[in-house]
Amino acid sequence: MLLYDAVRRRRDTRREFTGEPVDPEVLERVLSAAHCAPSVGMSQPWDFVLVREPATLATFRDHVRAERARFAATLEGERAETFAAITVEGVVESGLGVVVGYDPRRAGPSVLGRHTIADTGLYSVCLAIENLWLAATAEGLGVGWVSFYREEFLGELVGFPAHVRPVAWLCVGRVEDLPDVPDLERHGWRHRSPLASVLHDERWTPRPDAAGPDHPGPGTAGSGTAGSGTA
Ligand SMILES: Cc1cc2nc3c(=O)[nH]c(=O)nc-3n(C[C@H](O)[C@H](O)[C@H](O)COP(=O)(O)O)c2cc1C
Numbered sequence: 001m002l003l004y005d006a007v008r009r010r011r012d013t014r015r016e017f018t019g020e021p022v023d024p025e026v027l028e029r030v031l032s033a034a035h036c037a038p039s040v041g042m043s044q045p046w047d048f049v050l051v052r053e054p055a056t057l058a059t060f061r062d063h064v065r066a067e068r069a070r071f072a073a074t075l076e077g078e079r080a081e082t083f084a085a086i087t088v089e090g091v092v093e094s095g096l097g098v099v100v101g102y103d104p105r106r107a108g109p110s111v112l113g114r115h116t117i118a119d120t121g122l123y124s125v126c127l128a129i130e131n132l133w134l135a136a137t138a139e140g141l142g143v144g145w146v147s148f149y150r151e152e153f154l155g156e157l158v159g160f161p162a163h164v165r166p167v168a169w170l171c172v173g174r175v176e177d178l179p180d181v182p183d184l185e186r187h188g189w190r191h192r193s194p195l196a197s198v199l200h201d202e203r204w205t206p207r208p209d210a211a212g213p214d215h216p217g218p219g220t221a222g223s224g225t226a227g228s229g230t231a
Contacts, residue, residue, distance in 0.1 A: 006137045009178055013142030016175040017093040026139050030172070031098075033135030039124035041112035045104060046128045046167075049158045051097035060149070060157060060169065061091040067148040086187050089146045094173035099154065100129055101164045125167045132170070142175035 031048060039045060051057065068088055075083055091097060102125045104118075114120045129145070136143045146169040154166040184190050190211045197210035 003134075006134045010133055010137040011142070011178040012182065013094075013144045013171065013173075013175055013178065014087040014090045014183060015093075016142055016177060016179070017090045017095070017171065017173040018176060019093055019095050020174045022096060022141060022173060026141070027096075027172075030132055030135045030139060030141065034128040034132035037124065037128035037131045039127070040114045040120035041107060043107035043111045043114070043121060043124065045102055045106040045121050046125045047101040047103060047160075047164060049099040049101065049160075051099060051158065052095065054092070056157065057092045057095075057097060060097065060154070061089065063150070063153055063157075064089050064091060064146060064148045067150070071148065082187055082189055086183060086189060088148055090142075090144050090171045090173070091146065091169070094142070094144065094171035096172045098132070098168075098170040098172050099158045099166060100125060100168045100170065101155075101158075101160050102167050103164045105163055122165075122167065129168055129170065136172060137178065140175075142171075142173055142178060144171035145169075146171060 027050075034046070034048065035044070037046075051060075072080065072083055102122055104121050111121070133143045133145075149166075149169065151166050154160075154169060155162070155164065158166075160166060179186070182192070185192065193210035197207055
């Protein structure tokens with residue numbers, strides 16, 4: 001698949017998993033793509049824990065359900081109704097969770113390029129995730145990023161030491177198809193904004209949020225920021 005095709009075809013997957021196991025060679029290629037990502041000071045600060053044990057998947061799914069309910073309870077009116085129809089995870093259905101961790105101690109205390117911006121370590125992990133997502137798309141696999149969890153819970157579930165931060169639970173699996181339209185768009189939660197709405201010449205200028213109406217999020221009454229919530 002051409003790179004631009006993979007970029008366009010990539011989709012957050014929740015409902016489409018078939019539950020069939022992923023070919024080990026394919027998984028190896030996808031994880032190798034993640035491991036090829038750029039990283040600050042070449043620190044390669046990521047870890048990938050592969051979770052297939054049904055009991056662990058179910059435990060995590062239950063935790064996600066509880067967090068989903070907690071978020072739902074913060075919504076009102078049309079937002080609450082719209083959210084009620086949205087699936088936010090395919091943890092059990094995918095059959096495979098790839099838990100991505102960030103280890104800030106990797107590469108020692110002097111990480112080239114990180115002394116000014118500590119977050120560059122985290123940025124590096126996110127690039128590995130994007131590589132994984134695009135490679136999986138090229139292989140015809142689905143990936144769903146789940147962030148409805150408490151970091152301490154997930155860290156303990158997969159045995160991360162205290163200094164390793166969980167960055168994502170990725171549901172990875174075979175899918176019937178990848179939808180053309182993002183789920184959140186299909187449900188009317190948010191839309192992809194036009195490029196022009198985020199492009200600035202020479203200096204930043206304020207723009208209206210072109211991805212949808214302003215819905216003040218929980219605890220941000222009147223701030224007018226996008227109500228994109230967690231998903
Ligand atoms: C950091 C991050 C966290 C996300 N967490 C969730 C999540 O918990 N549940 C979910 O259904 N989607 C989650 N998503 C997926 C987004 O909802 C999705 O990327 C967005 O709606 C655009 O759709 P697309 O990826 O199919 O283009 C997450 C994506 C990112 C980048």
